[in-house]
Amino acid sequence: MAIHTRSEEAAADKRKQRKVLYQLLGRLPDRNRPIAAKLISTEETDELITEKLLMDINGLEPVPAYFTRPKNAQGNVPVILFNHSHFGQYHVGKDEYVKGRKEMQSPPYALALARAGYAGLCLDSWCFGERKGRTELDMFKEMLWKGQVMWGMMVYDNLRALDYLQTRPEVDMKRVGTIGMSMGSTMAWWLAAMDERIKVCVDLCCLTDYQALLEEKGLSLHGIYYYVPDLLNHFTTSQINALISPRPHFGLAGRLDPLTPLKGLEKINRNLKEVYQREGAPDAWQLKIYDVGHLETADMRQDIMAFFKKWL
Template sequence: MENVTLYLFAILIFFAPLPEVFPQTQSPMKKTENKEVQRKKLYQLLGRLPDRERPITAELISTEEKDGVIIEQLMLDINGQELVPAYFSKPKNASDQLPVVLFNHSHFGQYEVGKNEFVKGRKEMQSPPYAFALAKEGYAGLCIDSWGFGERSGRAELDIFKEMIWQGQVLFGMMVYDNLRALDYLVSRDDIDQDRIATMGMSMGSTMAWWLAALDERIKVCVDLNCLTDFHTLMEQGDLWLHGIYYYVPDLLNHFTTSSINALISPRPHLGLAGEFDPLTHMEGLKIIDKNLQKVYEKDGAPDAWQLNIYPVAHEETAEMRKDILQFLRDWL
């Protein structure tokens, strides 16, 4: 526990805000740099990453039909360092190319769960699990085990973080890389409509969703559930300890705010959902992000494409949230 405390203290010092240069009231987007330049800068902050062009291979481990849904269990070679287990789902009777949702699993300190959240669900989320909820709507889905989770669990998250730092890598960067390559895999499939791709997730999966959508314009719709956290507000409230070690990207706040990262998604549709009593997403920070993104989407000519819904709950998905998510996907995907 002492080591974790020291690490978080070091991160707190390292990420101290620079108000005289990058105040909270700063514009969500530097006027002198276009979004493509910003995306390249954001990607470069993610550490030493494998080649984005390295070949991808996928092995089909098994195929199962359940409740009218085809579930493929896959083993993906996407990073050259360790194989990545995944679930792919689609409606049983689908014949045409399908819209697809790249689903990002959550954390909750439950490392054994990982991608199983997608097909088996979890108590913090509604039923049915998203593999089945999405298939019922006519969507395919893909979810991979992130570093240290599911079939990739067994090593402590903090140990993975430390080892990667020594090698010039960033844990969150490697997580983002795997999901971007998972997207590359998706667009290679004959049963996927490349023009209708969404990403979504809850908690850690929420953060992954808006990072992915910010970095890759192939993602047409973004839904983030319960983790649209304003970094500066998190520091001001003294709550850095609430987020896992994976969350922290070196040098990030010298270049970006939460708002400026999410501004890279505009004008593509983006739904944020948050709990009023969720300690991970302070209301003060949500107001800052909402105000900034309203301006960005207005400027980009898509004022209706950004939505932030607040619910009187904590860190969980409610039936109302599930209903709103599925409706947003129907409207925009």
């Protein structure tokens, strides 16, 4: 009879949970279909090389993206999969990564990460940036008819983005992180929960406890993309995030942010502290709450970069 250690049993249980979570994401394209990327243009500054790509990752529509890397990097470098936010500004998309936005600090993350020695990748999500031809609501409705889940389609694209990163010779796939704000925050912790290739997760201003959001009557604060059919019958926010443990995970939130009710943040923090303690990594989970609303402050940016430097 085989003897399984507690850690092996926990790992097997997480694999089962990831399978269930993936199945909730609707009818997705083949997870193993061939992918490709076409280089559209390259721009160079003294610090940064920026490639604009057109990617074939879902077989349904081309996915524009930016891949960036430090100009003078030597050897393989760590990489951050950056997830852009929503803010109802569908024209922005991946440009948030290279150009920034008023709700976030300067410099934009592409440059900030390059200065710290990281490469980066950011896609236009469905309905954003160069994919903004149709409204989010129309896209959601059509996908629903087809058995697709809009959030699932977004997650799928980013999982395939990780597959693409494996083809980049300058990338160290043992040092992959992910970060995002708002919608991008939710994407960061979903991706880290789904895929162990992500070694460090940072989520900014959207670690939302589902039940607390219901209690606060805050469902209208999140876009329609956010809602996954049948999810609450299988997972809490804490249970999804527990799939990241024991990998390093830093959550940042605003005390005055209605998108992340404080009661829910406290619940998630209690639950994840227990999980990380049980799995022998009590220092790898951190939640920090700042006296702000739904935005990134200078202190947040400093703390984020310090977390990546420590763990990645």
